[in-house]
Amino acid sequence: MPIITSPSSTAALHELTSYEVVLRLETDPHRGLTDQQAVERMARFGHNSLPTAEGAGPVVRIARQFRHPLIYVLIAAAAITAALGEYVDSAVIFGVVLINAVVGFIQETKAEAALEGLRSMVRTQATVVRDGQRRTVPSEELVPGDLVLLEAGDKVPADLRLVGVTELWVDESALTGESAPTVKDDGALAGPTVVADRHNMAYSGTLITTGSGTGLVVATGAETELGEIHRLVGAAKTLDTPLTTKLAGFSRILTVGILVLAALTFGVGVLRGQDVAETFTAAIALAVGAIPEGLPAAVTITLAIGVARMARRRAVIRRLPAVETLGGTTVICTDKTGTLTQNQMTVTGVWTPEGRFAVTGLGYAPEGFVHDAHDNVAALDSHPALRWSLLGGAACNDAVMIEHEGRWQVVGDPTEGAMLVAAAKAGLGPGVVARALPRHATIPFSSERQYMATLHGDATSADSSGQVVLVKGAVERVLSLCAFHLNGEGVAAPVNRVAVLAAAAELAGQGLRVLATAMLPVAGSNDVVPADFDEELLSNRLILTGLQAMVDPPRAAAPGAVAACHAAGIAVKMITGDHVGTATAIAGQVGLLDRHEPAEGRVLTGTELAALSGAEFAAAVERASVFARVSPEQKLRLVEALQDRGHVVAMTGDGVNDAPALRQAGIGVAMGLGGTEVAKDAADMVLTDDDFATIEAAVEEGRGVFDNLTKFIAWTLPTNIGEGLVIFAAIVFGAALPILPTQILWINMTTAVALGLMLAFEPKEAGIMTRPPRAPDRPLLTRSLMARVLLVSSLLVAGSWWLFQWELAEGASLPEARTAAVNLFVLVEAFYLFSCRSLTRSAWRLGFFSNRWLIVGVTGQLVGQLAITYVPAMNTVFDTAPISGDAWLRILLIAVAASLVVAVDKRVRRGHAR
Ligand code: ATP
Numbered sequence: 043m044p045i046i047t048s049p050s051s052t053a054a055l056h057e058l059t060s061y062e063v064v065l066r067l068e069t070d071p072h073r074g075l076t077d078q079q080a081v082e083r084m085a086r087f088g089h090n091s092l093p094t095a096e097g098a099g100p101v102v103r104i105a106r107q108f109r110h111p112l113i114y115v116l117i118a119a120a121a122i123t124a125a126l127g128e129y130v131d132s133a134v135i136f137g138v139v140l141i142n143a144v145v146g147f148i149q150e151t152k153a154e155a156a157l158e159g160l161r162s163m164v165r166t167q168a169t170v171v172r173d174g175q176r177r178t179v180p181s182e183e184l185v186p187g188d189l190v191l192l193e194a195g196d197k198v199p200a201d202l203r204l205v206g207v208t209e210l211w212v213d214e215s216a217l218t219g220e221s222a223p224t225v226k227d228d229g230a231l232a233g234p235t236v237v238a239d240r241h242n243m244a245y246s247g248t249l250i251t252t253g254s255g256t257g258l259v260v261a262t263g264a265e266t267e268l269g270e271i272h273r274l275v276g277a278a279k280t281l282d283t284p285l286t287t288k289l290a291g292f293s294r295i296l297t298v299g300i301l302v303l304a305a306l307t308f309g310v311g312v313l314r315g316q317d318v319a320e321t322f323t324a325a326i327a328l329a330v331g332a333i334p335e336g337l338p339a340a341v342t343i344t345l346a347i348g349v350a351r352m353a354r355r356r357a358v359i360r361r362l363p364a365v366e367t368l369g370g371t372t373v374i375c376t377d378k379t380g381t382l383t384q385n386q387m388t389v390t391g392v393w394t395p396e397g398r399f400a401v402t403g404l405g406y407a408p409e410g411f412v413h414d415a416h417d418n419v420a421a422l423d424s425h426p427a428l429r430w431s432l433l434g435g436a437a438c439n440d441a442v443m444i445e446h447e448g449r450w451q452v453v454g455d456p457t458e459g460a461m462l463v464a465a466a467k468a469g470l471g472p473g474v475v476a477r478a479l480p481r482h483a484t485i486p487f488s489s490e491r492q493y494m495a496t497l498h499g500d501a502t503s504a505d506s507s508g509q510v511v512l513v514k515g516a517v518e519r520v521l522s523l524c525a526f527h528l529n530g531e532g533v534a535a536p537v538n539r540v541a542v543l544a545a546a547a548e549l550a551g552q553g554l555r556v557l558a559t560a561m562l563p564v565a566g567s568n569d570v571v572p573a574d575f576d577e578e579l580l581s582n583r584l585i586l587t588g589l590q591a592m593v594d595p596p597r598a599a600a601p602g603a604v605a606a607c608h609a610a611g612i613a614v615k616m617i618t619g620d621h622v623g624t625a626t627a628i629a630g631q632v633g634l635l636d637r638h639e640p641a642e643g644r645v646l647t648g649t650e651l652a653a654l655s656g657a658e659f660a661a662a663v664e665r666a667s668v669f670a671r672v673s674p675e676q677k678l679r680l681v682e683a684l685q686d687r688g689h690v691v692a693m694t695g696d697g698v699n700d701a702p703a704l705r706q707a708g709i710g711v712a713m714g715l716g717g718t719e720v721a722k723d724a725a726d727m728v729l730t731d732d733d734f735a736t737i738e739a740a741v742e743e744g745r746g747v748f749d750n751l752t753k754f755i756a757w758t759l760p761t762n763i764g765e766g767l768v769i770f771a772a773i774v775f776g777a778a779l780p781i782l783p784t785q786i787l788w789i790n791m792t793t794a795v796a797l798g799l800m801l802a803f804e805p806k807e808a809g810i811m812t813r814p815p816r817a818p819d820r821p822l823l824t825r826s827l828m829a830r831v832l833l834v835s836s837l838l839v840a841g842s843w844w845l846f847q848w849e850l851a852e853g854a855s856l857p858e859a860r861t862a863a864v865n866l867f868v869l870v871e872a873f874y875l876f877s878c879r880s881l882t883r884s885a886w887r888l889g890f891f892s893n894r895w896l897i898v899g900v901t902g903q904l905v906g907q908l909a910i911t912y913v914p915a916m917n918t919v920f921d922t923a924p925i926s927g928d929a930w931l932r933i934l935l936i937a938v939a940a941s942l943v944v945a946v947d948k949r950v951r952r953g954h955a956r
Contacts, residue, residue: 055260056240059230060205067187067258071205074171074189083185090184090200090262092269100147107143115297115333116142119326119783126319130919134784135330138791145795146339152346166719168199169453176442178453188259192250193440194486195698195718201266202244202257204228208484209253212244213720217267223251237267249720251698254486289341297333303766304329311773324773327783331765336794340754344802348747356730357740358714364726367708368692368744370816371612373684374737375677375693375707378618378625379555380456380716381734382632383594387460387555389435393545394427394588395538396530401464406443406450408466422468426532431588432468434559435461437479438496438512440486443472455487457557460592461514478502479510483575489619489674489697492516493523497575500563511562511575513584516671517546517621520558520584523577527586528561534585546589550623553631554591560584599735600632606738608633611814615667617677617693622647622670629668648672651679659683674699681706690818692737694729695721711737738811745816746806749881752822753801757878759831761789761871764838768863771843778856780846780863784920789867792906797875800899805892807880826951827881833947834874837940842866845936849929857923861911862933864922868907869937872900877944882952 055063064071068079075083108117116139124132166181169191176191181199184190190202192210204210204226211223218238227241237245244250244257246266263269304325311321348365352358359365379385392399392412399420403410412428414420422429441454443462452459462472479498487494493515500510513520521542526534542558549556562584607614616634618625626645629635635644645668654662660683669680674697681703684691693707696717701724704710712725713732722728729736765786772779781789823831842863849859879893891897910916912924 055203056231056235056242057233058203060203060228062230063203063205063258063260067260069187069189069258071189071258072171073174075185075187076173079187080172080183080185083187084183087185087262087265089182090259091182092264103151104143104147107146108139113139113142115301115329119330122322123326123783126322128323131323131782131784134787134919138787141791166197166199168196169193176453184259184262186259186262190257190259191254192244192257193254194250194252194488195720196250197719197723198244198246198248198250198257200246200259200263201261201268203260204242204244204255204257206257207253207255208486210244210250210255211252213249213251214238214245215248217245217248217271226255228255249698249723251720252488254484289337293334293337300329300332300766303332303770307770307773314773314776316773316776321773323783324769324779327779327781327786328766328769330783331769331781331786331790332762333790334758334762336758336790336798337755340758340794340798340802341751343799344747344750344754347802348743348750351746352727352740352743355739355743356733356736357743358728358730359726360722360728361726364709365744365747367690368727368741369746369748370690370818371692371709371741371744372689372815372818373613373615373691374607374741375615375617375680375684375691376734376737377694377696377713378616378620378628379594380696380713380732381597381694381729382600382616382634383596383628385456385594385716385732387456387592387594389460389464389590389592390554391549391591392428392431392464392588393549393591394425394431395527395541395586396425396427399425399428401467403467406452406459406463408443408450408463408471410467412464412468420468422470426530427528427587428468429470430528430561431559431590432461432465432470433475433479434512434561434587435514435557435590436465436470436472436475437481437498438494438514438559456594457555457592461557461590464590479512482509485576487515489699492519492619495580497564509564511564511580511584513560513562513580514557514590516619517542517556517558517589518671520560521586523580523582524560524584524586525582526584537586542586542589546621547623549589549591550621551627552591553593553624553627555594555624556589556591556621558589559587561587594628596628596631597733597735599733603735603738604633606811607741610741610811612741613667613689615669615680617669617672617680619672620670622668625668625670634667644668645670648676651676660687674703677703678706688818690815692741694737695725697721700724742806742811745810746804748816749807749810750801750804752827753804753878753881754798755822756827756831756881757801757871757875758794758798760834760838760874761793761867763831763835764842764867765789767835767839768842771839778850779860780842781860781867782921785860785864785922788910788920789864789871792903793868793871796899796903796906797872800893800895801875801878803893803895804879807883830944830947830951834870834940834944837943838867838870841870841936841940845932848932849925854925854929855923857917857921858925858929861922861925862929865907865911865925865930866933866936868903869933870940872903873937873941874944875900877941877948882948 069075116135120132120135120139123135167178168181168184169176169178171189171191184200190199192198205228207226207228210226212226213223214220220238226244229242231240231242245268247268307328308321308325311324312318345362345365349359376382388404389401391401397415400413401410402413412420420428439458439462441452441458441462444451444453465475478501481496481498483497485495493513495511495513497509497511500508521539524537527537529535546556562580604614614634616625616629622645643662643665646662646666648671663680663683664687677700681691681693690708692709692711693703694711695704696713698718698720701720704712704721704724709727710725712721712728714728714730715732727740765781768780845866846859846863849862910920910922917923
């Protein structure tokens with residue numbers, strides 16, 4: 043029977059029983075497909091990925107570049123100049139419009155491609171069973187018939203017919219718009235049903251919120267329901283960020299302002315009795331001069347370069363605005379496990395009420411021993427609590443140990459992996475455990491529940507027909523369910539809670555992660571699952587078997603990164619589900635808690651937080667650095683409290699329940715390796731290495747991006763203001779125009795590309811992480827920068843006016859005098875560019891060659907200036923003429939003088955700043 047090929051033929055699969063589906067898909071419900079089958083089906087059905095949206099064609103995209111008020115002004119100017127018979131001018135202006143469109147098109151395409159590339163870095167992984175083995179594969183490699191395992195936090199990787207479910211709830215809002223999760227089952231449905239009602243199907247792109255399940259792939263890639271929607275809608279992409287939107291608004295206001303000023307210039311000229319055509323040309327010159335044509339492109343490019351730099355440092359930006367926000371981060375709230383620590387767990391000790399045991403060997407290789415207090419290998423038969431603790435840790439466990447090319451790895455949760463390995467070291471390997479304790483039911487682990495429980499048939503029981511519940515989880519939580527502990531004779535005795543908590547606190551105080559294990563034999567014959575296998579069955583009945591303590595060393599880079607954040611005025615707060623002792627110890631090791639500071643209020647637990655009222659809560663949150671045993675809902679409250687206090691918060695998260703906090707935070711940061719798909723979906727940034735140091739690096743890059751944008755704006759505005767004012771002055775004083783519209787366009791276009799854009803490549807300034815974060819409401823241009831912009835504008839106006847008049851007085855022709863003025867503008871801008879490389883430090887201190895793009899740009903610009911001055915064809919087009927060496931000398935002198943003034947201004951302001 044042929045297997046399914048299109049959604050129309052998969053549509054009926056929900057009406058079949060699981061058995062019929064298995065037959066239809068020619069697969070095995072337990073062992074999955076064979077590798078051979080998977081290869082064949084891949085060749086036949088292709089990758090499980092959506093085709094990239096074709097988007098608009100190049101012509102439409104170029105046409106889109108013209109939709110800008112500033113461009114309308116230029117087109118109008120070109121049309122009017124043509125009507126006035128100034129064909130060359132008109133052609134130049136049209137040329138500029140075209141170049142602008144092409145450059146805009148190329149930039150947009152590149153930026154989009156870069157973002158697209160980044161998206162593919164955050165690959166979705168799927169867990170499948172092939173050839174009877176559980177494996178993690180990229181979701182693109184799934185084929186119809188694959189047996190997929192789902193658990194809370196996963197994104198469904200393809201359309202699946204469910205064949206097994208445990209309390210499986212799926213958020214299908216991506217597909218159906220329904221925001222409340224739906225519960226799933228695996229029974230056949232009668233008759234035709236709409237997608238939203240197919241309870242035995244899980245659709246690609248939807249998110250598992252609770253429970254677990256297994257399903258068979260029925261459709262992949264474009265054949266899925268998501269693929270269908272994708273085809274209909276196309277992927278809408280946007281490069282907009284709050285900053286670009288703000289700038290777009292700014293340029294609209296600017297356009298209106300410029301038009302008003304141009305009209306005013308025209309009116310004044312005409313009233314003064316000047317030639318109408320000439321005045322008109324002047325008004326147009328003013329309009330094109332005052333428009334900062336390069337600004338939108340520079341912003342997009344600077345952001346895109348920032349994104350690429352962050353990606354190189356392993357932080358993938360999922361939403362462009364995050365680049366801006368990152369630079370202003372004032373608080374980083376971070377997980378402990380896996381972010382500040384390595385998430386490479388090894389059980390090093392087991393505590394039981396009867397004694398302590400040490401476990402030797404590091405890592406996931408099951409090589410080592412369990413020693414008793416006399417350093418002898420512990421015999422499990424004489425230590426029943428130890429035996430049941432190890433069995434509990436290994437059987438109440440969803441992780442898998444695999445050996446690959448001689449290296450042992452764990453697929454699944456590292457905490458569970460560590461417990462598997464510990465049991466294996468005592469001879470209780472996965473095979474032994476599975477035979478002795480076949481599992482019948484599961485209460486899965488969740489951060490709220492803080493424990494996991496499983497029900498097993500107990501082949502080791504006296505009549506080998508008993509059942510046993512095994513539990514592992516957070517010490518306080520498991521202990522709250524226990525009434526007994528297992529004593530040296532293997533008999534339940536009343537538990538001594540004080541002794542257990544003291545032992546846990548002592549182990550946690552050493553920075554060890556501590557989990558409790560417990561058991562409960564239940565009456566009933568093998569294979570019979572009690573109907574009430576839930577928390578009620580466990581409550582106050584469990585028998586504590588022991589505590590397992592594991593090391594999870596801090597990441598090597600964590601202390602340095604925490605110190606760097608502190609130096610940068612950014613508060614770092616650890617928010618963890620772990621024990622307060624473990625959290626405090628690790629916080630001390632990475633420098634989050636200063637030993638010399640009073641500890642009062644620096645460490646808070648979830649229980650303490652819950653007891654605080656609104657105002658107290660906010661104050662306590664501000665003061666504390668470590669939050670232990672915190673629930674995901676409290677994370678959301680923490681972010682909101684910090685935001686109410688005016689903070690820009692970056693918050694990490696990995697679980698399903700972290701999604702609301704990630705969305706709420708200014709920057710939601712998800713873990714690329716250990717995080718769930720739900721968390722990645724909600725995040726603005728994904729760390730491909732889960733490392734805290736990467737967040738610090740991303741903040742540093744974010745600051746660099748913001749700096750570079752400010753530098754570009756501070757650099758470009760004086761040219762525009764200067765040009766506008768020179769024209770205005772000429773009209774008001776009834777003098778000849780020192781620069782013509784086409785020349786202005788030359789200056790604006792060439793300097794923006796050759797000079798201004800080079801600032802986007804500017805390396806981050808030294809000390810970027812030793813200054814306090816930018817205030818969230820600080821404008822791009824501070825008052826002192828605005829003052830500098832006006833200073834440079836005035837220098838340009840005064841310098842070019844004086845030079846122009848001087849040249850004329852020396853007997854130069856109008857084209858010669860104008861050429862001198864154009865070269866002056868460019869040279870002052872080129873010198874000023876070096877000053878703009880740092881907003882506060884002197885240009886000399888930066889090192890001339892630290893941004894080699896700048897040298898390339900300046901050289902290119904100078905070649906251009908020689909061309910426009912000396913190449914006859916260019917002279918014709920731009921109304922320029924060759925100028926003398928003396929004129930160059932005057933240009934150079936004025937440019938140097940202007941630079942000195944700027945340098946002095948910078949120095950004086952720096953003095954004030956101190
Ligand atoms: P962080 O929030 O820094 O990632 P965490 O892993 O300790 O730390 P949670 O995942 O919320 O946070 O876990 C809370 C507690 O539940 C843990 O401290 C541990 O005691 C217990 N726990 C963690 N994983 C499991 C598991 N797989 N099974 C049973 N209990 C677990």
